[in-house]
Structure formats: C-alpha cells, structure tokens
Amino acid sequence: MTPEQIQENDARWVLGTYARQPLHFARGEGAWLWDLEGKRYLDLTSGIAVNALGHADPAVVAAIHEQASKLIHASNLYYTELHSRMASILCQRAGMDKAFFCNSGTEANEGAIKFLRKFWFEQGSAWRHEIVSFTDSFHGRTFGALAATGQDKLQAGFGPMLGGFVRAELTPESLLESIGAHTAGVILEPILAEGGVMEPSPEFVKTLLELKAKHGFLLICDEILTGLGRTGDWFGFSHLGLTPDLITLAKPLGGGLPLGAVLMKQAIADTLKPGDHGTTFGGNPVAVAAGLAVLDRLARPGFFDGVKSVAQRLREGLAALSGIGPFGELRGRGMLIGIQVSCDPGKIIAAARDEGLIVYRAGANVLRLLPPLVLTEDQADLAIVGLRKVAAKI
Numbered sequence: 001m002t003p004e005q006i007q008e009n010d011a012r013w014v015l016g017t018y019a020r021q022p023l024h025f026a027r028g029e030g031a032w033l034w035d036l037e038g039k040r041y042l043d044l045t046s047g048i049a050v051n052a053l054g055h056a057d058p059a060v061v062a063a064i065h066e067q068a069s070k071l072i073h074a075s076n077l078y079y080t081e082l083h084s085r086m087a088s089i090l091c092q093r094a095g096m097d098k099a100f101f102c103n104s105g106t107e108a109n110e111g112a113i114k115f116l117r118k119f120w121f122e123q124g125s126a127w128r129h130e131i132v133s134f135t136d137s138f139h140g141r142t143f144g145a146l147a148a149t150g151q152d153k154l155q156a157g158f159g160p161m162l163g164g165f166v167r168a169e170l171t172p173e174s175l176l177e178s179i180g181a182h183t184a185g186v187i188l189e190p191i192l193a194e195g196g197v198m199e200p201s202p203e204f205v206k207t208l209l210e211l212k213a214k215h216g217f218l219l220i221c222d223e224i225l226t227g228l229g230r231t232g233d234w235f236g237f238s239h240l241g242l243t244p245d246l247i248t249l250a251k252p253l254g255g256g257l258p259l260g261a262v263l264m265k266q267a268i269a270d271t272l273k274p275g276d277h278g279t280t281f282g283g284n285p286v287a288v289a290a291g292l293a294v295l296d297r298l299a300r301p302g303f304f305d306g307v308k309s310v311a312q313r314l315r316e317g318l319a320a321l322s323g324i325g326p327f328g329e330l331r332g333r334g335m336l337i338g339i340q341v342s343c344d345p346g347k348i349i350a351a352a353r354d355e356g357l358i359v360y361r362a363g364a365n366v367l368r369l370l371p372p373l374v375l376t377e378d379q380a381d382l383a384i385v386g387l388r389k390v391a392a393k394i
C-alpha cells in the first residue's frame with residue numbers, strides 16, 4: 001500500500017483515538033528510523049520511552065527469536081525460569097521482595113491499587129482506602145489508573161470515576177491538606193512526565209516523608225516512564241530519596257514487547273494468595289526474554305555513566321537554545337527532557353519532522369524528548385543542530 005492508501009484505510013477502519021502524524025515507519029536501527037520512502041529520522045522519543053536500547057538491538061532481537069522458537073506462551077498456571085529470573089533482578093535492584101507481571105503500564109497501576117487495598121483490608125482497616133494522586137499526573141487509561149490520573153480532560157465523558165481517589169497539588173501545603181490517618185496510599189511519578197516533565201521539589205519530598213512516617217500510608221511509585229535507566233539510574237525515586245512500598249514498571253521492560261510489573265514489599269505480598277489477581281498474558285515468555293536482554297545491558301558496568309554523559313551533552317546544548325524562538329526553560333533528568341515552549345508544541349513537532357527529528361509533547365506548552373538510552377554523542381549533536389534550526393524558524 002502507498003502511504004496515502006494506508007492513511008485512508010486507517011481512517012476508514014481504525015478507531016480514531018490517536019492524532020497520528022503523517023509518518024509511516026518501515027524499519028529502525030539504534031536511534032534511527034526509516035519511513036516507507038527511505039527517509040531517515042533521528043528518533044528522540046523511543047516509541048514514548050519504550051525502546052530503551054533503540055530499534056532492532058541485536059541482543060533483544062536474538063532473545064525474541066530464540067524464545068519464540070522454543071515457547072511463545074504456556075500460561076501463568078505453570079512455572080517458567082524466565083519469570084523468576086526477571087523478578088529476582090528487578091526486586092534486588094529496587095529493594096523489593098516480590099514481583100507480579102502484567103502487560104502494560106495501566107495494568108501495572110491497576111494491580112498496585114488492588115494490592116494496596118487488599119493490604120489494608122487484611123489489616124482489618126478496609127475503611128482505609130483513599131489514594132492520593134496529583135494534578136497533571138498520568139497513570140493510564142483503565143478505570144483505576146484513570147481515576148488516579150490528575151487530568152480532567154482525560155476523565156471527561158467517562159464518569160463517574162472510581163471512588164476513593166483524592167487529587168492533590170504537587171506542593172507541601174496540598175499534601176498536608178490531603179493526607180491523614182485515613183490515607184491508604186499515595187501514587188506518585190518521580191517526574192510527572194505527561195504533565196509537563198515536572199519533578200517534585202525537595203520540600204514536597206520532605207513533607208511526604210514526614211507524613212508517611214506519621215500516618216504510615218503506602219507509597220506507590222509509578223516508574224513506568226522514569227524507571228529502568230531513563231533518568232540515568234535504575235529508578236527515578238532514588239534521585240528523590242524516596243522508599244516506595246510498591247513500584248510499577250512497563251514501557252522499556254519488555255524490550256518493545258508488552259510487559260508490565262508491580263514490585264512490592266513482603267508485607268503486601270503476604271496479603272495476596274492464589275486467585276486474588278491474574279492476567280492471561282502477563283509475563284509472556286517472549287516479552288520477558290526480550291526484557292532480560294534489556295536488563296542485562298543496563299547492568300553492564302558503565303552503562304548508566306554513558307547515558308548520563310550523553311544526556312548531559314544533549315541537555316547543555318538544549319539549554320543553550322533557551323530564548324531562541326519559542327524555546328524556554330529546560331526540565332527533567334537524564335534522558336527525560338522537557339523544554340518549555342511559547343507556542344503549540346505541535347508546530348515544533350512538525351518543523352522538527354521536516355528536519356528529520358522525531359520529538360513529542362507533554363501537555364500544552366512543553367516539548368518532550370525521550371531519546372533511546374543508547375543515543376551517541378554525535379546523535380545528540382545532530383539533535384541540537386536540528387532543533388536550533390527549528391527554533392530559529394518558528
């Protein structure tokens with residue numbers, strides 16, 4: 001099919017819940033993507049933070065081939081060695097005790113919400129069910145995760161929302177108002193990624209920790225986007241000095257295949273027994289095999305140093321663009337980059353596309369860059385040169 005035919009067919013048959021860009025990618029390699037006509041683009045979004053090792057990483061491809069030729073699916077009714085290997089790696093890296101595997105970010109958050117509720121139920125405190133989340137947060141599209149998501153525009157038209165969620169601002173004052181002895185848990189992204197690449201302030205973190213010590217609620221860190229290297233470390237919470245009770249993961253976890261996980265402390269795991277939760281495809285062996293190849297790379301000595309060094313170079317170059325055209329303040333950490341812009345980010349996305357750069361947005365006035373963790377220095381320089389041209393043009 002020609003690109004035009006694909007677009008026509010899509011418009012006729014596929015539900016229009018995505019404002020697709022006029023791009024038809026045929027293949028990728030590392031940080032590069034090629035469209036059907038052979039034009040090359042530098043991918044600074046990694047499939048929205050999924051392709052941590054870039055496209056067609058040989059180790060990920062080999063793991064998928066090998067596992068697919070042995071066993072694609074058996075069921076969670078049976079043991080697989082892969083599961084226990086991945087669970088042990090993730091739990092040990094995160095300081096957690098047990099892992100539950102699922103298929104996506106929203107499903108991981110659904111699991112975390114259920115596990116948290118079950119924990120309080122088993123303590124004889126079922127009344128303690130209220131979960132605090134934050135304005136501009138994003139936790140997913142299914143009902144629990146959507147209720148936790150702090151964005152009216154995403155909830156509009158789907159009400160009533162699931163009960164038991166309270167929305168707070170990302171400020172110490174709002175925390176003090178919203179949290180009490182009745183609070184069951186708090187769900188927090190270490191950096192609010194969709195919500196404009198906003199990191200909580202040290203005062204916010206201090207108040208959160210004080211309230212946690214006082215009231216003993218459980219902390220869920222949604223590391224779906226920040227986790228597994230994006231911030232230059234295994235997890236985003238470590239930069240903030242937080243100690244979560246539950247961690248949700250997805251995006252890069254399956255090496256590009258659908259895979260999510262909930263990591264938890266033993267006390268929470270102890271309240272869950274066979275039959276309490278489940279999912280047919282969760283922890284699919286091919287996705288776990290691909291994900292193990294990703295985890296293996298992240299664990300290589302010096303890998304995160306390399307990520308941090310290229311991220312630093314990219315950030316310095318982008319910071320120098322501040323004040324040129326619509327470009328303003330730089331935000332985020334590591335390879336999670338937000339640039340405040342004074343125009344519709346859509347305009348910049350289109351102009352960047354013409355320059356062969358794939359970038360993305362976060363909210364109404366932030367341009368978001370989520371490059372693969374394997375971006376090279378030369379590629380970072382190309383991104384800066386291209387975005388400088390875009391900034392000057394607009």
Ligand SMILES: Cc1ncc(COP(=O)(O)O)c(C=O)c1O
Pocket residue numbers: 048104105106107109138139140141189193194222223224225226250251
């Ligand atoms: C922080 C965060 N949580 C949850 C989700 C939902 O993940 P999924 O789209 O895999 O359901 C996302 C997706 O963008 C996310 O960024």
